[in-house]
């Protein structure tokens with residue numbers, strides 16, 4: 402039986418005949434495609450040659466040979482795609498990202514205001530309390546994971562002069578125009594800038610990042626190797642199955658105010674109500690409980706940052722308030738209509754009570770919509 406083997410995965414010397422057959426192997430045909438056929442030549446008694454198909458066994462795959470550069474090259478490519486990433490701000494979100502980044506084989510170091518040496522060690526991250534030491538390790542990428550409201554002071558205090566001149570700066574802040582403008586203003590012009598926002602967190606991304614959006618804006622990325630490095634960083638998210646969305650920082654902030662800020666506000670409002678699970682939860686109520694769960698773990702600093710550092714957030718807060726008022730007016734308006742009908746019908750019949758007359762008076766502070774309605 403002829404063996405057809407992928408040339409790219411098996412080298413000649415790794416093919417050995419079965420022990421029962423002692424004829425030497427000769428590669429007599431090397432396919433022009435990527436397969437090979439090995440057939441041995443056997444001399445017959447009468448001097449003619451017959452082709453004898455050989456049984457082959459694969460004894461080793463890709464055994465390293467002096468001439469086999471393939472595996473070396475693969476290792477080289479693998480190593481070149483690994484980055485040295487320095488995380489600044491090793492709190493909730495910084496640690497969450499670090500787990501996956503380390504899992505993909507990148508080298509991760511971290512610096513934070515508080516001492517996270519122990520946590521970092523368990524995760525395979527080198528922690529530096531001293532930011533000079535941190536920068537002198539020359540990470541290729543600085544990943545800023547500090548709170549929105551502390552970012553400016555964190556960045557201004559970072560000894561960027563100790564970094565390599567071609568460092569890539571990335572942020573993950575939940576607002577985007579603010580860090581973009583800050584980076585452009587503070588960082589030396591040789592540094593590359595990539596603004597990102599993973600639209601998920603330790604709660605919503607705990608089961609994996611597949612299908613979750615990663616918004617990014619290549620604010621200032623050089624050519625050649627710099628562009629490749631930026632892509633390698635983005636590939637961390639792409640490899641996890643994130644939905645990669647390239648978008649300007651301004652557009653991100655418009656959408657984020659309408660979606661994320663509203664979600665956090667509603668989640669926090671509901672959180673204040675201390676909602677509890679009941680034996681008769683509807684699907685809708687379960688969704689509300691999930692919103693509370695998804696937002697409750699985030700710090701107030703984060704929520705405040707979403708409001709303070711996104712110019713569109715105030716408008717959304719006002720819209721939310723107006724929508725609530727309009728809904729209340731609609732409800733109470735209908736109630737008043739029914740009450741008025743009862744009141745004036747009652748007056749006509751001489752039946753109006755003290756209670757219902759106070760209810761109809763909007764100035765009266767004792768007005769209470771819990772007064773039971775009289776049925777006709």
Ligand code: NAP
Nearest residue numbers: 490491492493494513514515547548549551574575602700
């Ligand atoms: P956070 O409260 O927004 O930020 C905590 C981080 O900020 C910690 O690393 C903390 O350092 C640092 N920090 C706070 N005040 C500081 C100060 N005055 N000086 C120096 N460092 C200070 O919570 P987070 O959830 O970890 O978020 C971090 C960043 O990720 C934020 O920019 C947020 O917008 C973004 N993000 C978060 C999520 C999420 O779901 N949580 C999702 C996407 C993006 P220490 O711990 O050392 O004090």
